[in-house]
Amino acid sequence: MAGMTDTAFRRLVKRHGGCGLVVTEMVSSEGLVRGIDRTLEYAEYTEEERPIAIQIFGGDPARMAAAAQIVEGMGADIVDVNMGCPVPKIAKHNAGCSLMREPEQAASVVASMAKAVKIPVTVKMRAGWNDEERNAPRLARLVEDAGAAAITVHGRTAAQSYSGSADWDLVAQIARDVSIPVFGSGDCVEPTDIVERMQMGVGGVLVGRGVLRNPWILAQAADLASGRPARTVTLAERGQFLLDYIDLLLHERVDDARVASHDRWVINKVRALGSWYTKGLDSGSHLRTAINSAEVIDQLREILSGFFIGGANTIST
Numbered sequence: 140m141a142g143m144t145d146t147a148f149r150r151l152v153k154r155h156g157g158c159g160l161v162v163t164e165m166v167s168s169e170g171l172v173r174g175i176d177r178t179l180e181y182a183e184y185t186e187e188e189r190p191i192a193i194q195i196f197g198g199d200p201a202r203m204a205a206a207a208q209i210v211e212g213m214g215a216d217i218v219d220v221n222m223g224c225p226v227p228k229i230a231k232h233n234a235g236c237s238l239m240r241e242p243e244q245a246a247s248v249v250a251s252m253a254k255a256v257k258i259p260v261t262v263k264m265r266a267g268w269n270d271e272e273r274n275a276p277r278l279a280r281l282v283e284d285a286g287a288a289a290i291t292v293h294g295r296t297a298a299q300s301y302s303g304s305a306d307w308d309l310v311a312q313i314a315r316d317v318s319i320p321v322f323g324s325g326d327c328v329e330p331t332d333i334v335e336r337m338q339m340g341v342g343g344v345l346v347g348r349g350v351l352r353n354p355w356i357l358a359q360a361a362d363l364a365s366g367r368p369a370r371t372v373t374l375a376e377r378g379q380f381l382l383d384y385i386d387l388l389l390h391e392r393v394d395d396a397r398v399a400s401h402d403r404w405v406i407n408k409v410r411a412l413g414s415w416y417t418k419g420l421d422s423g424s425h426l427r428t429a430i431n432s433a434e435v436i437d438q439l440r441e442i443l444s445g446f447f448i449g450g451a452n453t454i455s456t
């Protein structure tokens with residue numbers, strides 16, 4: 140997830156178990172082809188994250204094929220195409236979900252990528268552009284014929300953005316219609332949601348926001364699926380996750396000449412995760428405010444330790 144699932148976060152989630160595949164944040168095909176540093180950073184991963192899919196966005200078949208070759212050269216196990224992003228900045232460039240409005244173009248993007256690389260090319264799409272254009276079933280068949288190895292469907296339209304709920308009947312229908320694996324995405328916020336969706340004939344479930352709120356959700360779903368009760372997670376463990384996240388981030392992208400701005404980058408990353416992570420916690424809004432007011436790393440660590448580990452989960456702000 141853009142801005143959220145960096146390599147540090149993915150590693151920590153994977154260490155807790157239950158996670159079969161991680162996907163990078165979406166990465167610009169143009170940025171990859173031009174070798175832009177920031178883009179390459181978004182595509183970074185570590186060995187412990189394998190199997191890993193690098194997701195790219197773009198609308199030009201030749202550039203997407205070139206970007207797929209770069210992804211393959213970086214050692215990724217899978218290259219995934221974003222056909223789901225509804226954000227105008229992406230969609231207006233004929234990329235993201237706007238590719239769903241031009242199914243033949245979308246299929247030719249997949250065909251040229253599949254020809255260019257040996258690793259599997261997969262596609263992430265939505266239900267369609269809007270209620271009048273719910274064409275995921277047709278697009279799924281087209282990209283399958285074009286060489287896609289698997290598809291993920293987030294059962295909302297671009298027009299819906301995140302409103303309403305994901306249409307899992309549509310996901311299940313597509314899973315029946317095509318012969319490649321179909322993964323479903325949308326609204327798995329409790330471990331039981333994942334287990335229930337897994338029984339709908341899909342090849343797997345991709346969890347987004349649920350992991351940002353509860354990084355143990357995948358491990359808990361795996362517990363349930365194997366007949367055990369879902370593991371309980373203490374407040375101290377929840378706090379330790381954020382402290383470990385800070386430590387991993389501090390050792391990433393380190394450039395001695397930019398220590399202050401690196402610290403700032405870490406603080407901003409923890410703020411971004413904090414806005415999801417604190418939802419549903421007692422005094423979560425206070426914690427959020429406290430995290431957002433921290434100016435230096437030590438202060439951030441103190442706030443987190445005090446709240447989660449020292450039992451001081453009434454924070455004065």
Ligand SMILES: Cc1cc2nc3c(=O)[nH]c(=O)nc-3n(C[C@H](O)[C@H](O)[C@H](O)COP(=O)(O)O)c2cc1C
Nearest residue numbers: 140141164165263293324325326327346347348349
């Ligand atoms: C902050 C945020 C960033 C996202 N970034 C991406 C992305 O880069 N690529 C992608 O395929 N989906 C992205 N998504 C969509 C999710 O992968 C997922 O399909 C969607 O949120 C529905 O699933 P959920 O209810 O489990 O979150 C993003 C979602 C959120 C909330």
